[in-house]
Amino acid sequence: MTNYHTVVPGAQAGNDETHLNQSGGKTNSGHRDNQHAGYEPNANGTKIPGMDDQPYSKGSQPQQDQILGKPIIGFMVSVSKTEEVEYWVLRQGQNTIGSGSNCNIVLAEAAVSGLHAVLAVHRNPGDNNRLSVGLMDRGSSNGTFVNGNYIGFSPCQCKNLDKIKIGNYELLLMLFDIVDFDMKKAESFIPKGDFDYSDRDSYPTNDGTRM
Numbered sequence: 001m002t003n004y005h006t007v008v009p010g011a012q013a014g015n016d017e018t019h020l021n022q023s024g025g026k027t028n029s030g031h032r033d034n035q036h037a038g039y040e041p042n043a044n045g046t047k048i049p050g051m052d053d054q055p056y057s058k059g060s061q062p063q064q065d066q067i068l069g070k071p072i073i074g075f076m077v078s079v080s081k082t083e084e085v086e087y088w089v090l091r092q093g094q095n096t097i098g099s100g101s102n103c104n105i106v107l108a109e110a111a112v113s114g115l116h117a118v119l120a121v122h123r124n125p126g127d128n129n130r131l132s133v134g135l136m137d138r139g140s141s142n143g144t145f146v147n148g149n150y151i152g153f154s155p156c157q158c159k160n161l162d163k164i165k166i167g168n169y170e171l172l173l174m175l176f177d178i179v180d181f182d183m184k185k186a187e188s189f190i191p192k193g194d195f196d197y198s199d200r201d202s203y204p205t206n207d208g209t210r211m
Contacts, residue, residue, distance in 0.1 A: 067093050067094070070091040071091060072176070073092050073131055074090045074174050075088060075090055075174045076088045076090060076105060076171040076172065076174070077172045077174060078169055080109075080171075081169075088104075088105045091104075092122065094119075094120050095120070097118065097166060098116040098117070098140075099167075105119075107166060107169050109167045111142050111168050112140075112166055112169065113138075113140040113141050116137070116144065117137050119158070120135075121133050129179055130177055131175060131177045131179070132157075133157070133173075135155070135164065136151075136155045136156065137151060137153050144164070145165040146158060146162055148165075158173055159173075159175075160175040161173065161174065
């Protein structure tokens with residue numbers, strides 16, 4: 001089970017270990033997974049901060065490690081595999097999504113590409129530092145959809161409670177923006193004990209799930 005994938009009791013995550021080779025294809029198949037390797041996604045599409053970066057490359061540090069420690073800004077929730085519900089933690093920055101084991105959000109499903117999409121989350125200084133969320137398909141075989149609409153290969157602006165379809169996974173985007181909810185750190189907060197709040201993605205619970 002990955003740090004970013006929680007299965008409520010009764011649903012166990014699979015062990016799909018699909019990876020990408022250097023040219024963008026799946027190592028366990030004979031064809032290229034990235035059918036649009038030369039495509040420039042931001043040439044004519046909407047500019048979303050962070051989408052020009054390349055978060056997934058051969059030999060790079062696993063994405064789970066690169067995003068750990070950044071603020072939690074929400075979750076993705078799904079009942080596609082089980083009605084007992086699966087959910088994944090989202091953090092500020094670039095959240096890679098795919099069936100590859102070093103993605104932040106691992107969707108172990110046959111129609112999901114190794115690196116399928118990237119969900120980038122940043123704060124917009126021009127909008128009172130509110131969250132700005134963009135989703136971009138990274139050359140997947142089966143495409144990415146938001147609220148039933150195919151997004152192609154250009155960045156797509158997303159909002160709270162959008163439905164994202166990747167492979168046979170339907171995912172509900174649930175965002176938590178401290179600006180919108182006017183929530184701040186309590187200056188008088190006094191922690192009790194030595195509990196470490198920094199790794200909130202991997203708290204073991206009594207029923208074996210991970211947060």
